[in-house]
Amino acid sequence: MSLSVDNLAVYYRTLRGDVRALDGVTFEIDDGEIMGLAGESGCGKSTLGKSLIRLDGRMRHVGGTVTLDGRVLPLSDDRAMNAFRYKEVSIVPQYAMSALNPTRKVGKIAKELLESRGVDFEGVRPEFVRRLELVGLTLDVLGMFPIELSGGMKQRAVMVLSTLLDPSLLIADEVTSALDVSSQRAVAEMLVEFRERQFVKSLVFITHDLAILYQAADTILVMYAGRLAEKATSDAVISRPLHPYTRLLVSSLPEVGVRYENRRLSGIPGKPPSLLEPPAGCRFRDRCPLASAMCAKQPPFVEVEPGHRVACWAVT
Amino acid sequence: MLRYLARKIVVYVLTFFVAVTIDWAIPRFMPGDPVEGLLARMHAQPSAEEALSGYYTQAFGFDVPIWKQYLNFWAALLHGDLGRSIQNFPTTVSELILGALPYTLALLVPAVLLSFWAGNKVGAMAARRKALDNTVLPVGYVLTATPQMWLGVVLAWVFALTLGWFPVSGAYSFDLTPAWTLEFAADFVHHWILPFAALFLVAFGGWAIGMRNMIIYELESDYSNYLTSLGAPTKLVRRYAYRNALLPQITGLALALGAVVAGAIVVEIVFSYPGLGTLTLGAIQNRDYFLIQGIFLFLITGVLIANFVIDIAYVLIDPRTRTGMQGGR
């Protein structure tokens, strides 16, 4: 499968005007690729993830196209999008732990959901159980209420349910953010396993945690203030970051074995610009140590090495 | 589940106990002497006064020590003896109450059930359609802010006195006697409609608004968003939302019972409907203390029983109460 996003722009309508959360992003994801989507809070990564499957109340598709396996996704048309949801594009939401109806048993939720989508539950049940066991849940789970499961169990159940129809693209929205380190690892490994077993073809792994992306993702796409900063293989992004923002991000990561009396963890001073009235030109300009007069114009997101794209005048 | 119900029962038993004690205590600790008060109102012959005074003192139990009064009170209560009415002597209070009860129930039960059902349905529909919502909301708020007796008066004025479609008082025509005939039934319903409407409309408004808000809340919940993101049809999402929204509404029903009963009382008075309401008004006006006390206890018991029934209904509908109490993980 392949996903091709071309100049996608999605804004939030608010009382004070449009918040330009996603302002013209272009990238591709190949068949079988796990792409990490990283950036700080408010950079637009969640917006991007959500717009690929469902625009909620305040979001407006303002421009650009998304093409999945050669078919254009009708993002603004809620009804037409339904044909793609769950079957081609699926999501493990950020709130996975509360995504199950508390007054219904897990098995019933799954059954009613699948049947409402035209899938024969009895037919997929064996596979469903098999996958549940794969992630460490037992058949009993189907007969339990969500309240009887722990947070981790609920999340895993949701992961299995979301991927049951083998979607081409899975969006994993901050699935590790609320977990402790060992659970994070388990979940990340689970996602990779899903890809290995072809439960999903490609994955968008949204998180603010670069370290976990380094372990689990093939490529990393770094976003800043609604625009793309850099995309390359995980290895390249972590060891040879080109965009000043990425470099600052990476250097703010603690490293195993390094003692900080010798070198201090650097943060990035300042904060991201308001997306209501974003500045013209490169949005990182105000915090960038390499900023120059050229940065008054938005740098294009271009390939500077094979498989490595950056949006920065200082690099290109 | 059993633990949940058991806890509720404890509260109800305790409440009954408290209510009975209040009922017993109030005449004894209020300023003024009820017996004197009664005698003053009666303008009895001086010769009869002493006999009356003696009777009333004994009826109230003032002639025995306080603790004995209390125990006697409970003893009588458990025998179903609520004393004799003062204004309707020698009819017992129980007789009067039981005679009026069917009429009150005939108004209350349908009004409560129908307004709950219809209000919730309409509220849920309003949460769906903006046009309907824009009507339901203001109408609902006006209805729920309306005093029931006033609505009764207005309905009577418009539909009974001005348009003449319905009678303005009583439960049935004077020339009929209660019987299980179609004629009586039709006449009964004819008299029943306006008071029922007064109770129904006000309650309906409240439920509609409440349900509309609850549905909107449920539709914003995580599980709703998840299902919609996976392309589930709105019908399925709404079904879940309705089911979940109903739960707090049922709890609310239990809480609103007191208000419902109050409404029934005043509406009955407006229509001279021969239920507990009219009985109460007469009792108050004539200072028929025993009748008032009897009605009070009756109301309390009725409300407690109704609460319990609602608790059971809640347990049946919310699957979580059953699991949680069975020691599930």
Next chain:
Amino acid sequence: MALSRQRDVGAGAVPQAGLATIGGPVVTAEPSAATGGAPAPDRAPVAAHRSEFLYFALRNWKFVAGLSVVLVFIAAAVLGPVVAAHAPLEFNGPTDQPPSSDYWFGTTSFGQDVFSQFVAGLRAAFLVGALGGGLAWLLGAVVGFTAGYRGGAVDDVLNMLTNVVLVIPTLAILIIVSAYMNVHSYTVEALLIGLTSWPWAARAVRAQTFTLKTRDFVDVARLSGRSRRQVITSEIAPNMSSYLLMMFILLFGGAILIGASLDFLGLGPATSVSLGLMMNSAFLSSALVLGSWWWFLPPGIGIIGIVGGLYVMNVGLDEVFNPRLREL
């Protein structure tokens, strides 16, 4: 969920059947700005909150509409008796007259001026609403905070107390008390109403306190040695301020409705005028049969106006305090 709407409180039954859940999701929990996401016990948002509040409040048509209606009635209550040409209980006018230039709302069967009765009744209504609602609010807040914050045995006892008072129908208690005790003033009536309608408020406050209690800023306050009372009044209560305000409004309206029922039954003060009493005497004097609509319509309209206005105001306030509800 960022917002905690206390549904399992039973969502607050206002003493008018069916309005049970208006106190639920309509009255939501946390003021958005506040310490929900802030890592530090930050009190500044409460101040910034105020000007933001005014901005949004005045732009919310429900709030403005409701408030306007209530203000009109307040004005009528304040100015009416001053402007009225006749004393409310003075009965030397012609009986059963429809509205005229002399008697703006007509006269009663006793020759009294309905208009002056009406505006006097408005005053009584506001008095009962403010005092009765206020007392219920105070009791509910005290019991709720204490039960919610202390937890444990204290909570159990208070809970039991709340449940007992909750189940007993308010009107029943008021009937029996008023029967033995001649209520002489609206203050006393308001007191009685306040003493019996606090339970649902206590429940709601308790549930909210539970939620807030587990927040970090409360822990910090406790660790820095502040007394229980201080923690409640300066940390928890301000974060519930919007909720408390909306609760007060609901209690205010509810008290007016209960008061009207009491007066209609003849259990209120007999010597002054109230809207419920107007309806009572209108009814007893067969105003209905006589068709004296000017007598029995205004009191009800007054109550609907005030209470309805308050409820609509409340909905508007909910939208102001809870940005998620603000419509585009």
